[in-house]
Amino acid sequence: TGEESASGGESGSGDCAEVTLRLATIRTDDDPTTIAAQSFADAVDEATDGQVTVQVFPNSQLGDANDLFAGMASGQDVDMFYEGISLYPTLEGASDFAVVSVPFMWDSYEQFKAVLETDRYQELLDQAAEATGVRVVATAGDAEPRALSANRPIRTADEMAGLKLRIADAPMPQAFATALGAEPTVVPFSDLYLALRQGVVDGQENGAITMVNQSLFEVQPYFMPTNYIRDVRSWYVSDQVWGGLCADQQDAIVEEANAAGDVATEEVATQLEEAMTALEGSIEVVEPDVESFRTALEGTFEQFDGELWQEGLLEETRQLAEENR
Amino acid sequence: MTAALRVARSTRAAAVAAAAWVAGIFFGIIFAINVAQIVLRQFDAGLIWVSDLSRLLFTWTVMLGAAAAYGKREHIVASFIVEKVPARWQWVPALAVRVIEVLVALLLVVAGLAVAQNRAQIDYIQLEGVSTGWAYASVPVLGALILLCALTLPLRPETTEEQIAQETAALTGIPVEAAR
């Protein structure tokens, strides 16, 4: 694939040769992303009559997200990665995509997905692919929305003050916590259960499925479904590898990636419902006053305009979100 | 020739000492910032960058420490077969080992540089503007230091036997075999 790699890009310039693609996820076997990845692998095999073989490597077997991005960018060691669009700005050339994780931007997965499919965002995706060497070929698949759990009920934004909040290692959750007077803390995921149990931190901001799967409900008595950050799973492909595929293969991959995204979406819906039932049966689920959060956060994220993402993109994205509501 | 070798050997000694000290200093910084983190968190003033900086410095501590340990012949070896080789033939396995070490070190330099460059576009989240490539830059440094040592260290097989005999004698006053 070396020759084609320099151009990369949309149009399939390679011959329709047999190819094996290594597809990684950073989640467990029964996580919706891995289930969807497996379904994608089967479907691509069938659609291309076995010409394109996809091997799925779940559980971070081929490395964490950074490893996978670096590997795809250099066209080595891994070819595809299925994970949220929120991780794209990990790569410097895709920093614009930090804007999609601004809290309370989206009301639903469908709205978010529709915005990603607008001409403006398709243009941004193209630019990012050129800049990073990692291309997003399809944006499909729901993810559990990020929520809040704590050792005390949190109904309004005021009650966030002083909360020692374990955050995902990303800029937006940090800005969210800081703006509301909480204290953002970084704790490795594997330390989280004990840190919560021991009270090193008071709360964390993963969604309901993670709460249940990681047994966090054993150590957190209150769950607040704030749904404050959403994500759309995306099919990342090494741009070098992508350029080496022929047009038919590319079409098949895009089509099956979108279809597999629906598998993930359905699976997330099922698991989310089960998780909420489990949480309601074991701890207190507190309905937060989302409006109070929106009000308290007004103007907070404008400071990142022209810093984390290009100037004006926040307003532009809000507009697109409004249009696609 | 001997003059050049002398220069190379004193360079090695200085490099090994420097690697050990820098590793120690980084270790000390990790120590200090984590103590500060624990203390400050009690006053609700935790430092969010501590874990990222700790990881970056820790990677360098390990690579520099490992390089220093190589220079001091302190690495873990399973020397059970080499020990059975008669003394006058010991240079054979020792040479073979050295060649393998040189090859691996060369690859660490080349591959390490490539990876460090490749990582340049991925920054730490909590260390603004610091590329994760800096952590990976420790790998070619490890390779280079091993190369320097491998090419200048005298050739003899590494065994832990002598070390243990001396240590035990110092502690108990009886040789190893008799203590059994």
Place this chain on the structure above:
Amino acid sequence: MEILLLFGVLFGLMAFGVPVFVAMAASALVTLAVTGLGAATVLANTMVGGVDSFELLAIPFFVLVGELMNKAGLTQRIIDLLMFFLGRFRGGLAQASVGVNLFASGVSGSAPADAAAVSSVMLPAMRREGYTPQYAAAVNASAAVVGPIMPPSIPMVFVALVTQLSLGQLFLGGVGPAIILAGSMVGLIAWHAVRGRLPSRKTAAVTVGGGGSSEASAPSDERSLGRLFLEALPALLAPAFIIAGVFGGFATITEMAVLAAFYVLLLGLVYRTLKVREVPAVLRDGAVFSSTIMILFAAVGSFTYVIAAQRVGDQVAEFVSGLDVGPTTFLLLTMVFFLVVGMVLDAVPAILIFLPILLPVAVELGVDPIHFGVLVVVNLMIGLLTPPVGALLYVLTKIGKVPFTALVKETMPFVAVMLIGLLLMVLVPSIVTALPELVFGG
């Protein structure tokens, strides 16, 4: 086939006296090249990935704790106190080692960290007492196995992460097995003592009570219990301080190691057994020393990559589900399998690769998932003692300054009795499941 190549090259190079981390790197490179699985960049990538983890920091800091406790003369005082109770018995110090480890395991979640902390304290004392270095090292390596089985436990956290089992239940499931394993070691040491293999205080020609303590020449069993207790108090308070820190919510599991080192450093400075200008050199030596262990964590990353990329896990699952066996036979087979895996693979990658594949098969056959998860952890922790890849062997061969093969030979009887314990846990599931069921309900 590629796996045979990988391990063939590894063993070959190790036998030739290539440093273990170089041998690992070289064999991974050879396998990558021959199979076309990846470029040499995989090695550079995985080496950093292997140590780029905040949790691993606990290991060098526990190494530092041991070093500082020795320098500050605190370890001698603890041992003197323990010997007041155990010193009259043959093998008393070896029994004390198991006791100290069981005590430490309630605080720590990592076997290599426990081994580093406890053995750097116990080994010099045992050797002064007349134990052979390899026996002393073997006892300490074996005793550290209980560390991650008794809660808290880092590998259990990994199991919970990949299988979505309840971490609370896994933790509690480890209590029974930890007690069984400790008991089996106490029994073996007692047997060794009965057979006269071990020195007792009365017969040992060396005086005890050296180290940093100024009353080096006074035989400790002539001192009163009260005085021994007072002298040991600052050192005894170290674990208490850690426990208070963790359970009081001051520090995470990882930070606890930092906190412990800080406490001992302060103590040494206050008692003036340690001078401020000595501290930089202690840090330097601690950094270099622990790097010889940590570099193995770095190098093993490339191994994990090759095994994952070869999809060894899938092949295993296919094979197992093809066998027509009942739950107990299946458990026994998987235990044998994990023993073999544990020989050549570190525990965490073994969990990451094989557990998600085998757990569903086990559940399908009617095995209790908590029972299975805990058994796998116990098995892989015993695997830390089996050559050629055994983290505890590496730590102890280094700290104990013992030849690898001699250590392996002395450790085998301990491995054997622990395997008997493991067999018991397989056949009597309630050893594992009773406590979690009691607390969380069946």
